[in-house]
Amino acid sequence: MSIQAAPDGARQNQLRHLLKHDCGSCHGMTMKGGLGPALRPNDLTSKSDELLVTVILHGRQGTPMPPWKHLLSKEDAEWLVKLMRIGEVH
Ligand code: HEC
Known part of the structure; x- marks a missing residue:
């Protein structure tokens, strides 16, 4: 899967x-981890989009990671995955 998504500027x-x-x-304001795992670019290299x-x-059922499908489209x-991969979370 390659990511082509481009929500508009406000979104x-x-x-x-x-x-x-x-x-x-849960994942830390800079994605360095907390209750949830770190989600920085290096942490994601082995995971597919x-x-x-x-x-x-x-x-992820049975863990604190909640589903976001009611708030987020695909x-x-x-x-968001694209942002995490470029590490653009400050
Ligand atoms: C209530 C705490 C909590 C919140 C809020 C939360 N997460 Fe998580 N998340 C977790 C936990 C805990 C895991 C690890 C689940 C497991 O044990 O496999 C996880 C796992 C993940 C994973 C999989 C990581 C991997 O290595 O497999 C991704 C991606 C992720 N979260 C993204 C997000 C995003 C994006 C948001 C916001 C829209 C979010 N999470 C909000 C707790 C949270």
């Missing part, structure tokens, strides 16, 4: 905010 800002504050509450998008949308999730 991109919302997603950046979500990643830092909501995802960051498809796997990461699936975990974001559906969560395109949104793909774009």
